[in-house]
Amino acid sequence: MNSLQRRILTDGDVLPGGILKVDSFLNHQVDVRLLRQMADDFYAAFQNTKIDKILTIEASGIAIACYVAERFDVPLVFAKKGRHKNVGNDVLTAEVFSFTKGTSYNVTVSRKYLQPGERVLVVDDFLANGQAVLGLKKILDEAGCELVGAAIAIEKAFQPGEKLLRDAGIDVKALAVIESMSDDGQIVFRDED
């Protein structure tokens, strides 16, 4: 069991309806020492892959992605969310549907920070329906970059995201793959061994 899995068991809160709150250490209050351990685990998972850049989406992906970028010694780019319609050739945009909110939002990246041929690792905190990563893939495709993988902190395996990403040819590695959560707070991780 890795650092993130242990921390989820001790400090994660399971709410009815398949909601896992990790506010106390990951996406509101942040334990930066945990982030560094997670970056080591992501490095172990992708160390044989050539990576030129890390890409994430604001806001909650940024903290994790910083440490992953530092571990691989490459720049980080974070996509901006919910602003800027496509404003011409300088900006790459994708629409992302949020099942949680029932609405779509735009993610945008300046074209100059994604050069053709760059090999990009996408980092995000949660994988549920996979729409955010697919949006970033669309942007990377348009930029002529190669999406070399998706490094996810927490995956909800009971939602369709993982299959959608694998069907799109994306190498998905999640540190904590949750097979099931019961309303009484029981969390079952996928056994990766």
Add this chain to the structure above:
Amino acid sequence: MNSLQRRILTDGDVLPGGILKVDSFLNHQVDVRLLRQMADDFYAAFQNTKIDKILTIEASGIAIACYVAERFDVPLVFAKKGRHKNVGNDVLTAEVFSFTKGTSYNVTVSRKYLQPGERVLVVDDFLANGQAVLGLKKILDEAGCELVGAAIAIEKAFQPGEKLLRDAGIDVKALAVIESMSDDGQIVFRDED
């Protein structure tokens, strides 16, 4: 001249109307090695102050604040922006007016992550009109925390933020204090010696 000042001179873009773009290394593409150097500089500025927690606002403050939190070995909390009206006693909210956008937005922090008596250092990327820091101060006051200082990456000294914060009794330390920017791209830093 510190690392951030040097980087602003080499890679910052001055646009007409007092706009400084630092997209290529600070708030879209991010050079995490620079962030670590900046954290060292903030540590030097505040090392004689007892600090229990770092507080910033999503999204662009998060990356810098991670490294400051790690340098002081304390947790980071980032305030959420533009969502959640005040939803009762569990959440602290302040309204922040954005002069850039001409509208207000809410910043919120869960009360449980700001305990009474905690000494909190606020971190942000830009100080211009000071409204974001004043909003965080209101939240900290309501939480019973002490705002021990504002660690700012880039301050525009030709805008009123610094005076407003100092008038509110806040200890402001900025790594790059810009006295003036001309439309032809000339940047003059305040001489701190």
